[in-house]
Amino acid sequence: MLELTPRPQFTVVTPPKLLQEGYLVTFTKAWPSTMTNISGGKEPRTFRVESTNQVPYPRGYIIPTGDFRDIDLSNGSGTFQESMYPNRDQSLFEVTLGLRAGNYLVHFLMPAERYISELEASGMVPLTTDADLVYLGARKPEDSPPEDTRIKMYLVKNMEPLILRVFCLPGVDYEKCVLDFTFNKCDLREIPEPTAEQVLKSKILRYVTELKYA
């Protein structure tokens, strides 16, 4: 009949989903040495996030059934380029991707025509023309809804083009595929000689080759 909720004995703190001011990030040594702003060649490099700023940017594409649209996040004026990469050496864009509900899949490629998610046996790579392999490594809208995004991408200047291949599944004439991007723009300052503890506490940013075990 009457209930008094007892005072909690402890509080569970959920860490922020996005990088915050003061957080540390470490780029592994796998990042290409040509990216001199963040890569140390044979050594990882650690940076401190000095400030952040969040910028939302929804994108929508109406795609016919059985067809796909490539969304190239790199900078440029090409048909599929979205110019979402940083232009400053000290910038890191932490990008969350929310997929609004619909009848579509998203594949990730980097560089062009190289799928990030593939298996090791011969021929086990995503294929949009194959009824089975189109699902291999694909992310569905329910995997990362806008209200609870679970896909993150980390973009730095001069990175190879990261491409999202949005495929409209059969069963509809057209589908509107809406991708909610939120850019957490991070201003980085390098820590020249990080302590072991700092490296341990930092968020490790791996390059795409490490994700593929290639």
Place this chain on the structure above:
Amino acid sequence: MPSLGVTANTTAQAIAAERLDRVHRPVSMTVDNDGGAADQVVRVQDIFTPAVTDGVAGPVETTVDRLRTTVPQGDQVTFNEADLKGIKCLGSLNVIGDSVDTDCHITVGYETV
């Protein structure tokens, strides 16, 4: 919930303009043909230009009929949310008739989701 009333026309009458990041769902539609001059065939049309894709390098404006109904002269027909369930307009939401009739009134309520 926004709504808009138009009269029957053989040119598509815009109810809601396209939103890049949303779709329109009609949730109610009333066709009042009580004072109309003839039977009216009303269609809900979805008008959009698809994206450039792997298969289509030069997409053109596309019109898709999402609903079609015939309302007899002297009659009034109402569709509620359950009747319209599942209808989704990816581009702009429009209605079109099969004749111009200023005495045939069409009212559409919709939500943008």
